[in-house]
Amino acid sequence: MRYFLLLLPLLLFEGDAGLFEYRTKNFTVFCRDATLAVQIGEAAEYYRDKHAREWLGHSIPNWYAPCPIRVNAGEYAGGGATTFSFDQGQVFGWDMQVQGTQQSLLESVIPHEVLHTVFASHFRRPLPRWADEGAATYEEDEVEKRPIRELAREVVGTERQIPIRKLLKMQNYPDNMGGIAVLYAQGFYLAEYLIDREGKQEFVHFLETAHQTNWDTAFRTHYGFKNQEAAYTAAWQKHSASDQKLASRYEIRMFTSPDCSKCEEDRRKLLPELRAKGLIVKVLDYDRNLELARKENVIGLPTYIIYENGKRIAKLRESHALSSLLRRRH
Numbered sequence: 001m002r003y004f005l006l007l008l009p010l011l012l013f014e015g016d017a018g019l020f021e022y023r024t025k026n027f028t029v030f031c032r033d034a035t036l037a038v039q040i041g042e043a044a045e046y047y048r049d050k051h052a053r054e055w056l057g058h059s060i061p062n063w064y065a066p067c068p069i070r071v072n073a074g075e076y077a078g079g080g081a082t083t084f085s086f087d088q089g090q091v092f093g094w095d096m097q098v099q100g101t102q103q104s105l106l107e108s109v110i111p112h113e114v115l116h117t118v119f120a121s122h123f124r125r126p127l128p129r130w131a132d133e134g135a136a137t138y139e140e141d142e143v144e145k146r147p148i149r150e151l152a153r154e155v156v157g158t159e160r161q162i163p164i165r166k167l168l169k170m171q172n173y174p175d176n177m178g179g180i181a182v183l184y185a186q187g188f189y190l191a192e193y194l195i196d197r198e199g200k201q202e203f204v205h206f207l208e209t210a211h212q213t214n215w216d217t218a219f220r221t222h223y224g225f226k227n228q229e230a231a232y233t234a235a236w237q238k239h240s241a242s243d244q245k246l247a248s249r250y251e252i253r254m255f256t257s258p259d260c261s262k263c264e265e266d267r268r269k270l271l272p273e274l275r276a277k278g279l280i281v282k283v284l285d286y287d288r289n290l291e292l293a294r295k296e297n298v299i300g301l302p303t304y305i306i307y308e309n310g311k312r313i314a315k316l317r318e319s320h321a322l323s324s325l326l327r328r329r330h
Contacts, residue, residue: 067094078104134191
C-alpha cells in the first residue's frame with residue numbers, strides 16, 4: 001500500500017457502466033480506458049511472475065480467485081492501495097485500487113502494488129510496514145524513489161525520525177500523513193541499502209529469520225551487523241557518502257540584494273539545506289559584483305548559477321527548480 005493514495009479519493013465503482021473489464025489468469029482490471037485496461041492487466045501478470053522469480057527464486061501458483069484492479073487514470077499523483085486477508089495460513093479477499101497517469105501506473109504503481117500480493121502469497125502473514133513498503137518502493141521508477149530517499153535523509157537525527165527499534169516492529173501505519181511519509185521514507189532507506197548489499201532473495205530470508213528469532217539475530221546472520229542500530233547507521237553512512245560525492249561536483253553562485261525579500265527567504269530556508277549536503281554555495285551581492293552579474297546575464301533576483309566540475313550548466317531563478325535540477329542529475 002502507498003500512502004500517496006490517501007491524498008485523493010478513488011472514483012471508481014463496480015457498477016459504473018463506463019468501465020471496461022479485462023481479465024487475466026490472476027487479475028481482473030476495471031478501467032474507463034479499454035487499451036489501458038489491457039496494458040495494466042498484462043503488466044500485473046508480468047510483474048507477478050517477475051517479482052516471484054527475483055524475490056522468491058521461483059514462480060507462484062495461480063490464485064484461486066483473481067485480484068480485482070480498479071483503475072482511476074488521469075493527472076493524479078500516482079498511488080495505490082492493496083488489501084487482502086489472512087486466516088490460518090491462507091490469503092484471500094484480494095482488492096487493488098490504483099490511480100495516476102498511464103506512465104506512473106505502468107512504471108511504478110503496478111510494480112509496487114503487485115509485490116505486496118507476491119509477498120502475501122509467500123509469507124501468508126502481515127509483514128512489518130517498513131519492510132513491505134520499503135521493498136515495494138524499491139520496485140518503483142527512480143523518479144518516484146528520489147523524493148522518498150531525500151525525505152529519509154532529512155529526518156535522520158531529528159525528532160521526526162522513528163527510532164529504529166520502534167520502526168522495525170510497526171505493523172500499522174501512523175495516524176497522520178506526516179508520520180506515514182516518514183515511515184515510507186525510513187523503510188525504503190533501510191530496505192534499499194540491504195537489498196543493494198545482498199540482493200532480493202537474501203532480504204526475503206532475512207525477514208523470515210527475523211520472524212522466527214529477532215531483528216538483531218537476523219541482521220547478524222544475513223548482513224553481519226551486531227544489531228539493528230549498526231545496520232541503520234551503515235545505511236545512513238552509505239547514503240551520506242553518496243551525497244558528498246554528488247556535492248563535490250557542484251558549485252552554486254547565488255546573486256542577491258539586501259532589499260530582495262525572496263533572497264532572504266531562500267538564504268534562511270534553502271542555503272542551510274544545500275550546505276548540509278556539502279554543496280559549495282557562494283552568496284554574491286548583485287551591486288558589489290556588478291561586472292560578474294552582467295557577465296552571467298543576471299537580470300532578476302535571486303538568481304542561481306550552477307557549475308558542474310567547473311562548467312556552467314544552468315541559470316535558475318526559482319529555488320524549487322534548483323532542487324529539481326540536482327535531483328535529476330543525481
